[in-house]
Amino acid sequence: MSSADIDWKTLGFDYIKTDLRYISHWKGGEWDEGQLTEDNKLHISEGSTALHYGQQCFEGLKAYRCKDGSINLFRPDQNAARMRRSCARLLMPAVSTEKFIDACKQVVRANERFIPPYGTGGALYLRPFLIGVGDNIGVHSAPEFIFSVFATPVGAYFKGGMTPTNFIVSDYDRAAPNGTGAAKVGGNYAASLLPGLDAKNRQFGDCIYLDPETHTKIEEVGSANFFAITEDGRFVTPKSPSILPSITKYSLLELAKERLGLEVEEGDVFIDKLDGYKEAGACGTAAVITPIGGIQNGPDFHVFYSETEVGPVTKRLYEELVGIQYGDREAPAGWIVKVD
Numbered sequence: 489m490s491s492a493d494i495d496w497k498t499l500g501f502d503y504i505k506t507d508l509r510y511i512s513h514w515k516g517g518e519w520d521e522g523q524l525t526e527d528n529k530l531h532i533s534e535g536s537t538a539l540h541y542g543q544q545c546f547e548g549l550k551a552y553r554c555k556d557g558s559i560n561l562f563r564p565d566q567n568a569a570r571m572r573r574s575c576a577r578l579l580m581p582a583v584s585t586e587k588f589i590d591a592c593k594q595v596v597r598a599n600e601r602f603i604p605p606y607g608t609g610g611a612l613y614l615r616p617f618l619i620g621v622g623d624n625i626g627v628h629s630a631p632e633f634i635f636s637v638f639a640t641p642v643g644a645y646f647k648g649g650m651t652p653t654n655f656i657v658s659d660y661d662r663a664a665p666n667g668t669g670a671a672k673v674g675g676n677y678a679a680s681l682l683p684g685l686d687a688k689n690r691q692f693g694d695c696i697y698l699d700p701e702t703h704t705k706i707e708e709v710g711s712a713n714f715f716a717i718t719e720d721g722r723f724v725t726p727k728s729p730s731i732l733p734s735i736t737k738y739s740l741l742e743l744a745k746e747r748l749g750l751e752v753e754e755g756d757v758f759i760d761k762l763d764g765y766k767e768a769g770a771c772g773t774a775a776v777i778t779p780i781g782g783i784q785n786g787p788d789f790h791v792f793y794s795e796t797e798v799g800p801v802t803k804r805l806y807e808e809l810v811g812i813q814y815g816d817r818e819a820p821a822g823w824i825v826k827v828d
């Protein structure tokens with residue numbers, strides 16, 4: 489199969505239709521076998537709960553082309569587990585880790601020509617999603633469900649990739665204190681569109697959400713988690729029930745401790761105490777690690793390390809993470825699943 493006709497160097501984060509996607513249906517209490525299809529359109533009932541009541545969730549992970557030509561998935565079992573937690577929160581049927589990873593592998597194999605070559609910095613982004621469908625009108629769980637996985641090749645999410653980006657604190661909340669913030673459900677993202685656009689219109693990469701209860705602590709950076717390095721060299725990341733538990737963040741936490749020998753802490757990051765941090769970053773599957781240049785909070789603009797240079801700890805974390813993802817550095821046990 490020939491490589492897709494794509495300029496890998498200029499790839500952004502946009503939808504590109506690939507050859508095949510996986511689809512499985514749940515009906516009468518069980519999932520069917522699932523299959524690959526060329527059709528990138530869904531034909532669903534107008535009464536589908538996903539359309540009216542937001543009964544849906546999704547995931548995001550990447551397949552990486554290694555130097556030796558093999559293909560890596562990064563911690564797909566963690567995405568499978570998170571999707572099950574999202575499903576439990578929204579009364580949707582669970583997909584086993586085995587089915588989830590098998591679907592991802594099938595989609596990667598079927599679209600191998602779309603995997604950006606090693607060295608271009610791109611990856612094949614996988615979007616698993618699960619939606620409530622079937623004829624329905626009342627506010628209750630759907631009679632049927634669809635689990636699907638599609639793929640699209642991507643480059644950097646934030647323009648500029650590993651260059652410092654500025655963010656602005658939003659007045660809006662992303663999720664309620666006991667709401668759905670920890671689940672990867674569409675409603676959270678619908679609510680984030682307006683604040684995100686406001687931030688971009690003001691030339692910021694995205695907005696920072698504070699904790700919805702007191703508006704004093706950093707929670708998320710757009711669709712990425714936040715971390716910072718304290719003046720005395722500790723790796724700190726916010727802990728809150730309304731944050732999406734980022735797989736990248738928990739990986740960095742482990743790498744900071746085990747490979748960089750840093751003390752790590754999940755705790756409070758107060759927005760009025762940023763002076764105590766010498767570096768900060770946004771992390772996620774799409775964002776990878778995006779260094780945070782500065783944060784605008786009302787009239788105050790706080791610069792961390794630099795608006796143009798990447799701090800040394802952020803750089804080492806990036807090299808470790810990306811090295812593992814592309815197979816250049818040894819991965820902790822179980823982090824890499826090969827697609828063969």
Ligand SMILES: Cc1ncc(COP(=O)(O)O)c(C=O)c1O
Pocket residue numbers: 548708710711712713732733734735736737771772773774
């Ligand atoms: C709101 C939000 N926070 C954080 C993340 C980062 O999570 P992960 O590292 O699992 O991609 C994402 C992306 O999935 C997200 O949408």
